[in-house]
Amino acid sequence: MTTKIIGSALPNMPWQPRPQGCSDVVWRHDANPIINWNPIPCAARIYNSAVVPFEGAFIGVFRADYKNGRPHLHVGRSADALNWEIEHERIQWRDEQGNCAQPTYAYDPRVVKIEDTYYITWCTDNHGATLGMGMTKDFKTFVRLEDACVPFNRNGVLFPRKINGEFILLNRPSDSGHTPFGDIFLSHSKEMVYWGKHRHVMGKGGTGWWQGTKIGAGPIPIETNEGWLMIYHGVSGTCNGFVYSMGAALLDINEPWKVLYRTRDYILTPEKEYETTGFVPNVAFPCATLHDAETGRIAIYYGAADTYVAVAYTQVDELVAYMKANSEVF
Numbered sequence: 001m002t003t004k005i006i007g008s009a010l011p012n013m014p015w016q017p018r019p020q021g022c023s024d025v026v027w028r029h030d031a032n033p034i035i036n037w038n039p040i041p042c043a044a045r046i047y048n049s050a051v052v053p054f055e056g057a058f059i060g061v062f063r064a065d066y067k068n069g070r071p072h073l074h075v076g077r078s079a080d081a082l083n084w085e086i087e088h089e090r091i092q093w094r095d096e097q098g099n100c101a102q103p104t105y106a107y108d109p110r111v112v113k114i115e116d117t118y119y120i121t122w123c124t125d126n127h128g129a130t131l132g133m134g135m136t137k138d139f140k141t142f143v144r145l146e147d148a149c150v151p152f153n154r155n156g157v158l159f160p161r162k163i164n165g166e167f168i169l170l171n172r173p174s175d176s177g178h179t180p181f182g183d184i185f186l187s188h189s190k191e192m193v194y195w196g197k198h199r200h201v202m203g204k205g206g207t208g209w210w211q212g213t214k215i216g217a218g219p220i221p222i223e224t225n226e227g228w229l230m231i232y233h234g235v236s237g238t239c240n241g242f243v244y245s246m247g248a249a250l251l252d253i254n255e256p257w258k259v260l261y262r263t264r265d266y267i268l269t270p271e272k273e274y275e276t277t278g279f280v281p282n283v284a285f286p287c288a289t290l291h292d293a294e295t296g297r298i299a300i301y302y303g304a305a306d307t308y309v310a311v312a313y314t315q316v317d318e319l320v321a322y323m324k325a326n327s328e329v330f
């Protein structure tokens, strides 16, 4: 079967064909990184950020690490999804009653459009790291919703539509600091307030060491005719610290806690200088994709070395064929 993306065409998304001589299933944009050190006055670094199509162009929610070390979320706009204008002021969150609801810090955002609303999830603080949630329709006013769970949890990633009448949130229970463990779970909600029916999706490990320490969901899963394509990060522990690489899995379309395939090997690992050198060396952390249902093209947005935003490309049919040929055996 040829794998096809279910969704809209996006002919203006960034794209570069696989370079000659490259046989990798995922290849890098040749002008990476697309956001460099000190991109706006308040922030030293912008990385691990999320982009979506918006009104014929592109918009994003960006993780900006301020010069005092704390991260906050900023909106950015772009005509081509490569050259970004990032707002200098952080997002102002208000609760549903209109009261100020600013998080003390906010990082690793994901953005998804479900029906006519854009939902944003991020890692927030509630006496420990947990999953912050909010929504917007216009990227001008932002309503903060209840946190999805108690600490500690990270990498909250919503599916782009309800499944069997319920919202579904991938998440990764963790601890404070630099969690040395972690599996991907998912939870259900009828109204985005109360989350339950928790299911284990995937554990760290497999047969390879690149994902032996922990794993966490990355971009919003992509719906295909063969299942949900989930790109994720896998972490290896080395004598010099963690190394963050990318993997992919295919999840059952109606019961997405069932894993159909999962890459045995990483699909991208830190190799380029902007991935191996920066504020935190050896990090490739995917947070978003843009994709075109017409051509099957996927652009993966990832944070590099906790310093830069970078882009990589793949084709849905080739990635799923690669996963089938190089899958973990369950």
Ligand code: BMA
Pocket (backbone or CB within 6 Å): 048, 107, 108, 178, 179, 244, 280, 283, 285, 303, 306
């Ligand atoms: C994780 C998160 C990510 C970060 C990664 C590598 O725990 O904090 O934001 O990219 O560590 O430092």
